[in-house]
Each structure stands twice: as structure tokens, then as C-alpha cells.
Amino acid sequence: MGRIAEEKQCQFILACGDSFESNQVDRKTVARAIEAFKEVTVPVYLLPGNHDPLNAASVYCSSTFVEKKPAHVHIIEDTTPVQVGEGFELVGAPWLSKRPNGNPIVDLLNALPPAGSIKRICAGHGIIDIFTPDKEAENVIAVSKLEAAISEGKFHFIALGDRHSLTKVGSGDRIWYSGTPESTDFCEDHSGFCQIVEMDGDDVTTEEVKIGKWRFIEELVDLNTKDDVEALRKKLEDIPNRELAVVKLELKGSLTLSLHGVFQSHLLAARDVLAGSVINEDNLLVIPNDTDFTDLGFSGFADATVKRLRDKIDQGGNEGAVARDAFMLFLRLSKGSA
Ligand SMILES: [Mn+2]
Known part of the structure; x- marks a missing residue:
């Protein structure tokens, strides 16, 4: 001034x-x-x-x-x-x-x-x-x-x-x-x-x-497809001076387990550099589909674990929700080790 x-x-x-x-x-x-x-x-x-x-x-x-x-x-x-x-x-x-x-x-x-x-x-x-x-x-x-x-x-x-x-x-x-x-x-x-x-x-x-340098960005984002997830990744990455930006995302739509995993990893990367973030996933449905469980390239005990988690997810309820979180963690860890 x-x-x-x-x-x-x-x-x-x-x-x-x-x-x-x-x-x-x-x-x-x-x-x-x-x-x-x-x-x-x-x-x-x-x-x-x-x-x-x-x-x-x-x-x-x-x-x-x-x-x-x-x-x-x-x-x-x-x-x-x-x-x-x-x-x-x-x-x-x-x-x-x-x-x-x-x-x-x-x-x-x-x-x-x-x-x-x-x-x-x-x-x-x-x-x-x-x-x-x-x-x-x-x-x-x-x-x-x-x-x-x-x-x-x-x-x-x-x-x-x-x-x-x-x-x-x-x-x-x-x-x-x-x-x-x-x-x-x-x-x-x-x-x-x-x-x-x-x-x-x-x-x-x-x-x-x-003259202000800080930005507070609030967005409603509809996430349903791979393209949607990629568009959100790009949007988060394209924010200038991210260390001076606080982002609030109101998410809706539905993602498969594996796409949700991809989205989570983009979010983690963005959170490392953003000044702050508030993410509301209450209206984002995560729905497993067949491709979530096939083509994973697992064998032996890992494959058996995927099958057991899938059965639990299909049964729904509280245990199903825990199994879903466990499966997403499993996917993330397996990608990390690959
Ligand atoms: Mn005053």
C-alpha cells in the first residue's frame, strides 16, 4: 500500500x-x-x-x-x-x-x-x-x-x-x-x-x-469419471502460488474404488503444497465395480485378500465400509510398492 x-x-x-x-x-x-x-x-x-x-x-x-x-x-x-x-x-x-x-x-x-x-x-x-x-x-x-x-x-x-x-x-x-x-x-x-x-x-x-496474495477457493465438483478426476487434478495443480491458497471442495457424484484411490492420491499431493484444504466427501458415493477387483495383477495371499475384502464390501453395512477403506488402502500401498 x-x-x-x-x-x-x-x-x-x-x-x-x-x-x-x-x-x-x-x-x-x-x-x-x-x-x-x-x-x-x-x-x-x-x-x-x-x-x-x-x-x-x-x-x-x-x-x-x-x-x-x-x-x-x-x-x-x-x-x-x-x-x-x-x-x-x-x-x-x-x-x-x-x-x-x-x-x-x-x-x-x-x-x-x-x-x-x-x-x-x-x-x-x-x-x-x-x-x-x-x-x-x-x-x-x-x-x-x-x-x-x-x-x-x-x-x-x-x-x-x-x-x-x-x-x-x-x-x-x-x-x-x-x-x-x-x-x-x-x-x-x-x-x-x-x-x-x-x-x-x-x-x-x-x-x-x-494487493492481496492469499486466495480462498471454494468449488462444487462433480466426480464421476476418470476425466473428472483428471480435470480436478489439473485444476488443483494449476492454482498459482498454492502455498498461499486455501481450497474448499464440495464433492458429489460417484466413483469406483480404484478411481477414488486415484483421486485420493491427487488430493494428498495437492495437500502437501496448499496452505490449507477443506474437503467434504459426504455426497460422494464410492461404488465398487468388477474392474476394481480384476486386472490388479495380484497373486497368492494378496489375491486371496482382495477376494475376502470384496465379499465383505458386497455384504455392505459397517463391516463393508471398513472393508472398502481397507481395500483402498491396499490399492494405494500396492501402487506405492510398484
Ligand atoms: Mn471490526
């Missing part, structure tokens, strides 16, 4: 809360954040959110942060307007506790007169009413109030934090969640961006820049 801010000649960087996961983060995490801030060449404004509220135990009051913080990094401690360049001011509504009475932005919206000739930017944090069923909950922000503040000329732009996906709020183009710079979960539909906001006279333009 620092590099982009420099490139695009941004006047400052604003992070609207939850820069730290909690006030109890490791000292090392704080020290490393400060190392990163040192490389940033523009002023940085950090708004305390519900994860990192500005209370007595705040990470922003920790000795590591206070002693090492570079001068160009500023914590928005109260609702005092800060001048951020000629004709612009920034006003934030910091969270002073994890569960304040009402969202801090509400008092700010009520207290401020119209901005007049100055361009005023607001920094707030929390969930908005259109994204929660619990609209009356204490910290929920009513979008109608934000839109009213814009139309009354109190603010020219409202930057929000909390939501991980980059999201435009309301009917205009002046209220936004910039989202988190990294993706952190499957449910996020547009995370991993920073947003560049340009204010020129009365015009506001926004631009999203992808």
Missing part, C-alpha cells in the same frame, strides 16, 4: 479500524508492523476499531508501539478534525471500547455542522444496517444517516472499515468500505484490495488495486 500510495502520489493512507486483530497481539507483530510503516513515505492515519479499540489496554498505547512508531503514523484518538492537505480535513470516529453504547460515528454525524468550503473526509468503523438482520443492534450504522450527512454537506467522502470485501455503500459514490488488503476467509467476495480515492473539486473518483 505504501508503494502504491507513493506511485499514485496519494497524500495519505487511511486504515479504518482493525489494523490489529486484537489489543493483545504479540510484541513481535507490533514491531514488524512498525518496520513496514517505516517504509511508507506518506502519512498514515489509523482509526481504532472494535478489534483494536483505544482503551487502557490498547495496542496503540503499548510501549513497543509508542516508542517505535514513526512520526508519520498517526492514531485517530478522537473526533478532532485533522488537516490532511490544502483544503481537506479528516475526521474519524474511533472506537474507545470493544462494546461502546452505539456506534461512535453517530455522535460525530450529529455534532458536525456542514463542512463549508473545506472538503471533509470521515473515517468510521462497524457494520451497516443493510448487511445485518439485527438492524437495531447497538453498533449498527444506519446507511440512511450516512447518506443524509453527505447530502447535508457534512462530509464529501465516508470511508468505512470492518467489512472485508471492497463495497460501495448507498446510492451515491461517496461511501465505501475499502475492504481488507488480504483475504481471510471463503465468504469474502471482493477482498484483497486497497482503494485509491481521488477528490478533485466536487468530483470523487475511486479505483481499486489488487
Whole structure:
């Protein structure tokens, strides 16, 4: 973000809360954040959110942060307007506790007169009413109030934090969640961006820049044939930077025992390099067919074992399921030794 801010000649960087996961983060995490801030060449404004509220135990009051913080990094401690360049001011509504009475932005919206000739930017944090069923909950922000503040000329732009996906709020183009710079979960539909906001006279333009490296990939996969298994292998292999990818597969369809074995070995190989995986096989049927038991090239006791396992599988029930797992393991081990 620092590099982009420099490139695009941004006047400052604003992070609207939850820069730290909690006030109890490791000292090392704080020290490393400060190392990163040192490389940033523009002023940085950090708004305390519900994860990192500005209370007595705040990470922003920790000795590591206070002693090492570079001068160009500023914590928005109260609702005092800060001048951020000629004709612009920034006003934030910091969270002073994890569960304040009402969202801090509400008092700010009520207290401020119209901005007049100055361009005023607001920094707030929390969930908005259109994204929660619990609209009356204490910290929920009513979008109608934000839109009213814009139309009354109190603010020219409202930057929000909390939501991980980059999201435009309301009917205009002046209220936004910039989202988190990294993706952190499957449910996020547009995370991993920073947003560049340009204010020129009365015009506001926004631009999203992808900066996140992590990916959360969720797929429903129908597995029935050899081609399906091969396509899934290729799909898993073609994911770029797999060490930064987490994959969730919802599997359905039906496979023979031997194809399921092939699929399992592809999965094992992928799991070695993926950052994480969640595989749901509840709706994937594994059905033995004749070719599962013939052409295996076994003889002697191995062949006799296959026959005994097959009888058990055909009988079904719990023992059949155990026999099926045993047979698949047997296939894998035999391939390994070959
Ligand atoms: Mn939050």
C-alpha cells in the first residue's frame, strides 16, 4: 500500500479500524508492523476499531508501539478534525471500547455542522444496517444517516472499515468500505484490495488495486469419471502460488474404488503444497465395480485378500465400509510398492 500510495502520489493512507486483530497481539507483530510503516513515505492515519479499540489496554498505547512508531503514523484518538492537505480535513470516529453504547460515528454525524468550503473526509468503523438482520443492534450504522450527512454537506467522502470485501455503500459514490488488503476467509467476495480515492473539486473518483496474495477457493465438483478426476487434478495443480491458497471442495457424484484411490492420491499431493484444504466427501458415493477387483495383477495371499475384502464390501453395512477403506488402502500401498 505504501508503494502504491507513493506511485499514485496519494497524500495519505487511511486504515479504518482493525489494523490489529486484537489489543493483545504479540510484541513481535507490533514491531514488524512498525518496520513496514517505516517504509511508507506518506502519512498514515489509523482509526481504532472494535478489534483494536483505544482503551487502557490498547495496542496503540503499548510501549513497543509508542516508542517505535514513526512520526508519520498517526492514531485517530478522537473526533478532532485533522488537516490532511490544502483544503481537506479528516475526521474519524474511533472506537474507545470493544462494546461502546452505539456506534461512535453517530455522535460525530450529529455534532458536525456542514463542512463549508473545506472538503471533509470521515473515517468510521462497524457494520451497516443493510448487511445485518439485527438492524437495531447497538453498533449498527444506519446507511440512511450516512447518506443524509453527505447530502447535508457534512462530509464529501465516508470511508468505512470492518467489512472485508471492497463495497460501495448507498446510492451515491461517496461511501465505501475499502475492504481488507488480504483475504481471510471463503465468504469474502471482493477482498484483497486497497482503494485509491481521488477528490478533485466536487468530483470523487475511486479505483481499486489488487494487493492481496492469499486466495480462498471454494468449488462444487462433480466426480464421476476418470476425466473428472483428471480435470480436478489439473485444476488443483494449476492454482498459482498454492502455498498461499486455501481450497474448499464440495464433492458429489460417484466413483469406483480404484478411481477414488486415484483421486485420493491427487488430493494428498495437492495437500502437501496448499496452505490449507477443506474437503467434504459426504455426497460422494464410492461404488465398487468388477474392474476394481480384476486386472490388479495380484497373486497368492494378496489375491486371496482382495477376494475376502470384496465379499465383505458386497455384504455392505459397517463391516463393508471398513472393508472398502481397507481395500483402498491396499490399492494405494500396492501402487506405492510398484
Ligand atoms: Mn471490526
